[in-house]
Amino acid sequence: MDLSYSTEAEAYRETVSSFLEANWPLKGKEKELSFDEQCTIFRDRATEAGFLYRSIPKQYGGSEQETDALSAQVIREEFGKKWAPMEARGIGTMMLAPTLLERGEQWMKDRWVQKTLFGEIKWCQGYSEPGSGSDLASLKTRGELVGDEWVINGQKIWTTGAHEADFMFILVRTEPDASKHAGISYLLLDMNQPGIEVRPLKTMTGTVDFNEVFFNDARTPKDWIVGKRGEGWAVSRTTLKHERNSIGATEQTNAQFSRLKKLAQETIIDGKPAIEREDIRERLSILEGHILAHKFSGFRQLTKDASGEDPGIIRLMTKLYSTEIGHLVSKLAMDLIGDDGLLGAGDARMGAIPSGNSAWIGQYMYSLGIAIAGGSANIQRNVIAERGLGLPRDAAADRSKSN
Numbered sequence: 001m002d003l004s005y006s007t008e009a010e011a012y013r014e015t016v017s018s019f020l021e022a023n024w025p026l027k028g029k030e031k032e033l034s035f036d037e038q039c040t041i042f043r044d045r046a047t048e049a050g051f052l053y054r055s056i057p058k059q060y061g062g063s064e065q066e067t068d069a070l071s072a073q074v075i076r077e078e079f080g081k082k083w084a085p086m087e088a089r090g091i092g093t094m095m096l097a098p099t100l101l102e103r104g105e106q107w108m109k110d111r112w113v114q115k116t117l118f119g120e121i122k123w124c125q126g127y128s129e130p131g132s133g134s135d136l137a138s139l140k141t142r143g144e145l146v147g148d149e150w151v152i153n154g155q156k157i158w159t160t161g162a163h164e165a166d167f168m169f170i171l172v173r174t175e176p177d178a179s180k181h182a183g184i185s186y187l188l189l190d191m192n193q194p195g196i197e198v199r200p201l202k203t204m205t206g207t208v209d210f211n212e213v214f215f216n217d218a219r220t221p222k223d224w225i226v227g228k229r230g231e232g233w234a235v236s237r238t239t240l241k242h243e244r245n246s247i248g249a250t251e252q253t254n255a256q257f258s259r260l261k262k263l264a265q266e267t268i269i270d271g272k273p274a275i276e277r278e279d280i281r282e283r284l285s286i287l288e289g290h291i292l293a294h295k296f297s298g299f300r301q302l303t304k305d306a307s308g309e310d311p312g313i314i315r316l317m318t319k320l321y322s323t324e325i326g327h328l329v330s331k332l333a334m335d336l337i338g339d340d341g342l343l344g345a346g347d348a349r350m351g352a353i354p355s356g357n358s359a360w361i362g363q364y365m366y367s368l369g370i371a372i373a374g375g376s377a378n379i380q381r382n383v384i385a386e387r388g389l390g391l392p393r394d395a396a397a398d399r400s401k402s403n
């Protein structure tokens with residue numbers, strides 16, 4: 001096995017690294033701007049230089065580069081070393097914009113892609129319902145075509161960011177007599193209308209991330225449909241692929257583990273640094289083993305991507321592995337901080353790097369949720385076992401119910 005990068009990739013690394021040397025962190029007066037403003041300035045420059053929004057056509061504000069998995073990996077590594085901002089992350093940028101580029105009508109791309117990527121409009125994802133999560137295809141929210149509009153009635157739940165979103169992409173049942181997967185359509189919907197009621201749900205982190213959303217004759221134009229009527233399930237698989245791709249970067253896991261080792265060095269238990277205790281060293285070593293396995297699995301995915309092959313089941317492993325490791329890392333951190341774990345939670349956003357005890361609490365709580373989002377860990381395990389390893393089907397699970 002040869003894990004070294006090609007000469008061309010190493011030369012490209014030099015190019016990326018010199019760009020970062022000159023551009024991040026920002027210099028002079030720009031350093032006094034807010035962090036968000038600095039990120040925007042930097043992203044514009046990095047896009048101009050061809051390092052960000054690489055798969056996005058120039059007409060939508062991207063840098064439109066040739067598909068090249070190795071260059072993309074080099075960029076992630078070099079940006080990661082410098083803590084430089086990558087593309088803005090949000091439901092719209094990570095899921096809807098790529099889905100529209102792959103499956104949307106031209107007018108939809110023109111109207112929404114650029115504004116979504118650059119944060120001018122926000123989206124939420126209306127999939128899950130009470131009783132329809134893993135068993136998503138059983139969803140009951142109805143969409144009926146009345147004249148030139150879809151009229152929507154029903155309820156969604158766990159809708160991240162619905163309280164701040166301008167639009168929703170939603171799965172609704174439009175063909176009640178068809179079989180369950182065949183009766184679903186993928187609609188786009190304006191959130192600012194009287195037929196929609198958003199009720200925020202406060203989570204244990206103390207913040208509002210999720211919502212219940214109720215539809216009472218909500219309306220959307222007939223042509224705000226992605227894919228054909230009744231073919232929404234296939235479109236939703238496209239979005240899911242992008243959702244899972246956004247969870248699981250190995251760079252993020254490595255960065256969290258480095259912080260954990262620092263915490264173990266700085267935490268004093270019984271008069272000596274925790275990292276010198278046998279039980280802690282054992283847990284750290286086991287974790288490092290998982291992290292290396294995740295890293296090499298990431299290389300397998302990269303090799304497939306670089307040669308234009310579909311990584312298939314490896315993609316699912318990446319998501320599962322990273323969420324499991326994230327949980328184990330933050331669980332050990334919680335054990336190290338002891339009673340401080342009773343304090344309030346800090347920043348629990350995806351990719352936030354923990355520093356300070358309250359941030360670890362936030363990460364721990366977040367690790368419980370992210371293992372469920374985008375398809376729960378148990379479902380992933382079943383799919384990997386059956387499709388990847390060829391194991392017999394799980395006798396206990398009703399196969400009509402997994403997404």
Ligand SMILES: Cc1cc2nc3c(=O)[nH]c(=O)nc-3n(C[C@H](O)[C@H](O)[C@H](O)COP(=O)(O)OP(=O)(O)OC[C@H]3O[C@@H](n4cnc5c(N)ncnc54)[C@H](O)[C@@H]3O)c2cc1C
Binds near residue numbers: 132133375399
């Ligand atoms: C952080 C977070 C963000 C989310 N954001 C959104 C969002 O923006 N929009 C949205 O629509 N939804 C969102 N969700 C909801 C998410 O998609 C669902 O929670 C998820 O699909 C699981 O569904 P459920 O909660 O109904 O659990 P259930 O499906 O009831 O599962 C409960 C348990 O049973 C197991 N199980 C169920 N069926 C099987 C089976 N066939 N085989 C083996 N095990 C099984 C599951 O693994 C799980 O452990 C979010 C969830 C989280 C945690």
